Amino acid sequence: MYVIPLLGIPPQVLFGQLLLGLINGAFYAMLSLGLAVIFGLLNIINFAHGALYMMGAFGAWLMLEYLGIGYWPALILSPIAVGAFGVLLEKAFLHRIYKLDHLYGLLLTFGLALIIEGLFRNYYGVSGQAYDAVPDMLKGGYNLGFMFLPVYRGWVVVASLIICFGTWFAIERTKLGSYLRAATENPKLVQAFGINVPRMITLTYGFGVALAAMAGVLAAPIYHVSPLMGSDIIIVVFAVVVIGGMGSIVGAVVSGFGLGLIEGMTKVFYPEASNTVIFVVMAIVLLVKPAGLFGKSA
């Protein structure tokens, strides 16, 4: 096997980190996608998104631990359960504040995030639980010559692409999606056409939350299932959202994956900055194109 010298970095390391970056990017993409869908209709930045992603991962872990439910059913059941919880949150709290300043939505969901995270910390501590319920067909890996590809990691990237494409398709190419887009533009008019907009808002929130939870289940075998996993990622996702702008689904997905890759590259060439590079990119974008790369001007 020949080795291409790339600034003295062995290709195994380079591609390994790029894969890790791609995986992080997959989670950024799924989470910022959910944030964008929710923001489009509810005008709320869902600070609880990270906490709900964590709940998705915990859902899968709890199902395995107490009910013996495996990975594949959990991948569907956990998002449904968390999505239903999201519907409850919307019914109980969020729908009361739509007429207020958007900042209140941020504060309210921040409070909800604190409650959820605090409760899980009380019962499960901060150290995290291992989730090893990966089905056999996703175990092991392939040697591609230039790198080793663990099957599960490849699956996460593929799954997230499917989820993102499915969401794009549902919103941009179906009748229900056209109602949703219309309600984003002008809810009153859509309501006048006899469409139940409040119910649509509730279901949209549930759907966005379920997306976060599904990302959580996908993440469970890779990271430790910990109550803090949500707050660790949500602030980065906010930066991704500021960079991409919340105008378009494609924008959210592209900037999610792109920033994951940039983060992976930074881990190879300048590891000290890998935690901060996304924020630096955000600062640069704010200087060059304040509305975000794909955003309409605010």
Added chain:
Amino acid sequence: MSTMNVETPAAIPGTSNLMKLSLAALLVLALVAPFGLYPIFLMKALCFALFAAAFNLLLGYGGLLSFGHAAFFGWAAYITAHVVKVWGWPPEVGLAAGTAVAAVMGVVIGWLAIRRQGIYFAMVTLALAQMVYFVALEVKFTHGEDGIQAVPRGKFLGFLDLADTNTMYYFVLAICGLAFWLIYRTIHSPFGQVLKAIRENEPRAISLGYRVEHYKLLAFTLSAALAGLAGSLKALVFQLASLTDVDWRMSGQVVLMTLVGGVGTVFGPVVGAFILVTMENYLAQFGSWVTVIQGFIFVVCVLTFRKGIVGEIAELIRRARGEKSSGGGGGGH
């Protein structure tokens, strides 16, 4: 432009007498307090009151919700602790250095953040503060998880020994008092009026010829510097600067204090800070239930209590006098 509901106490006739009276009462209370209450607790509450008042200057009067004020608070604490402990300089230099660094950070972060508005502004400040958090985690002088411990308080101006708890209390009280006075003067200055105008209607302020970016940046810098002063004082009081001070949860706490006390009121942040610090003291034994309870208070405040304690009281007084409601509560857009 976004508008949190706010009070403008100066606009209520007869308030100035009430204001003077409550100020005098507060001052007397503050002077005798260490005889009845634990001075360290009082100093902690004062530091957070200043922190919240600085934050409120930005949110309550500029309409800008910063979710990253811990960056200034925490970094100023680190700088002060380092200057005083490692370089061995006196406390007044330490405080000045911490405040100055926070002000410079305020210029840079503010300059970036004011390019966006509303919730984007909040997300940008949160993200930049998180970046600054990671820097604090990486650099050596902050000592990572340990923080900078056993920071000496030293002698103020060479003769006032701050190691004595009571002396330290009156020192903190004096500094906070001066800072509150500065904030009060700022709010009621022409600068403060323009800031409020921008908060209420930014396009109109622009069309009247105001360079709104300058006003926002100046307000942000001032707020950051004062938040830094609070952090520096905290580092001296507890003789400790740690990662807790730069964490995003700290940014959330100062938002909560201001919200509980009353956004855009003069005394609100002080009241809110005292309530939350007291609560934290009593609930410390319950561990992470504190987080749950804080989250709960957030939810309750946003749903039912948006004017905060001081805001609601001001509203009651106004009603008792038979004046029109300010209508802030449900009206924000």
